[in-house]
Amino acid sequence: MTTHLVLCAALLAASGCQTGLANQTPAAPKEDIAPLSDEFDMPDSLANWKQVHKTEGWNADQLAKYSAENGWLTMVPHTSTWYQDYRGVLVYKEVAGDFVVTTRIRATGRDGQSAPRSMYSLGGLMVRTPRPDTRATFQPGRENYVFLSLGTADQPGRFQFEVKTTQNSQSDLEKILAPSSDALLQIAKIGRSIILLRNDGNGWVVQKQYDRQDMPPTLQVGLTVYTDYPSASRVSAFDHNANVIRGGNPDLIAKFDYVRFRRPAVPAGLNVSRASDAELLKFLGAAAAK
Numbered sequence: 001m002t003t004h005l006v007l008c009a010a011l012l013a014a015s016g017c018q019t020g021l022a023n024q025t026p027a028a029p030k031e032d033i034a035p036l037s038d039e040f041d042m043p044d045s046l047a048n049w050k051q052v053h054k055t056e057g058w059n060a061d062q063l064a065k066y067s068a069e070n071g072w073l074t075m076v077p078h079t080s081t082w083y084q085d086y087r088g089v090l091v092y093k094e095v096a097g098d099f100v101v102t103t104r105i106r107a108t109g110r111d112g113q114s115a116p117r118s119m120y121s122l123g124g125l126m127v128r129t130p131r132p133d134t135r136a137t138f139q140p141g142r143e144n145y146v147f148l149s150l151g152t153a154d155q156p157g158r159f160q161f162e163v164k165t166t167q168n169s170q171s172d173l174e175k176i177l178a179p180s181s182d183a184l185l186q187i188a189k190i191g192r193s194i195i196l197l198r199n200d201g202n203g204w205v206v207q208k209q210y211d212r213q214d215m216p217p218t219l220q221v222g223l224t225v226y227t228d229y230p231s232a233s234r235v236s237a238f239d240h241n242a243n244v245i246r247g248g249n250p251d252l253i254a255k256f257d258y259v260r261f262r263r264p265a266v267p268a269g270l271n272v273s274r275a276s277d278a279e280l281l282k283f284l285g286a287a288a289a290k
Contacts, residue, residue, distance in 0.1 A: 037258070062089050204286055
C-alpha cells in the first residue's frame with residue numbers, strides 16, 4: 001500500500017491512480033505577487049499590463065486615453081459596457097491562486113469634478129475568467145466575472161457604486177449611493193469565495209461575497225472602465241466588442257492612484273465562506289492594504 005501511494009503521488013497526473021491523493025486540492029501558489037503591483041509613477045510600467053481587446057483578438061481599443069502621469073493612471077473610455085455578452089475595457093494581469101488586490105480610484109464625468117451624467121459610467125476593479133475563444137471563434141454565453149466600480153449607475157449626476165457578478169453571460173448587479181468621487185476598492189479571492197470591499201471615507205465595509213466555484217485557478221485581475229450604456233446597447237454584443245463606438249454620450253474619467261497585490265493572510269481555522277464581516281475585516285480591508 002505504501003509503495004502504491006508513493007507511485008501514485010508521483011505519477012498522478014499521467015496514471016490516474018485512484019486514492020485519496022487524487023481528490024486533494026493542489027496547494028495555492030505561495031510565490032510573492034507584490035511585484036505585480038503598480039504605483040503608476042513610471043509610464044513604462046503600463047507595458048506590463050495586458051488589454052483584453054488585444055489578447056482576445058478584437059483589436060478595437062475602447063480607450064480614448066490610457067496614460068500614467070504624475071503617479072496616476074488615467075483611463076477615459078469611449079462608449080462601451082460590460083453586460084451579458086458585451087465586453088468592455090479590461091487592463092489586467094494574470095494571477096494564480098488566492099489574492100487581494102486594492103486600488104484608490106477617482107471617478108468623475110469628463111469635466112473632472114462632478115458625477116458622470118451618462119448612465120452606467122464607472123471604473124473599478126475586476127476579476128475575470130479568461131475566455132476559451134477569440135473574436136474569430138466567439139460564442140455567446142461565455143462571460144464570467146465579478147467587479148466593483150465607482151461612478152454613476154442608474155442615477156446620472158449622482159455618485160454610485162456598482163457591484164456586478166456575471167456567470168455564463170447572465171449578469172446580476174447592485175447599486176449603492178456613494179458620497180463622492182473618491183474611494184478605496186478591494187477584491188479578495190480565497191478559494192471559491194470572491195469578496196468585494198470598499199472604503200468611501202467612512203471606513204472599510206464588506207460589500208458582497210460571491211461563491212464562484214466556476215472560476216479557474218488563474219484569473220485576469222485588473223482595472224475596468226465603461227460608460228454610456230444606452231448608446232452601447234443599441235448595437236449587438238458582437239458589433240460592440242468588435243468596434244469602437246465614437247458617437248453616443250461617453251462621460252467618464254477614471255484615475256487610479258495605484259494597484260497593489262498581495263496574498264491573503266487568512267486566520268487559521270477560519271471558514272471564509274461562513275465568516276462574519278467583522279471576521280473578514282480582521283485580515284482584509286485596511287489590514288490587507290498595509
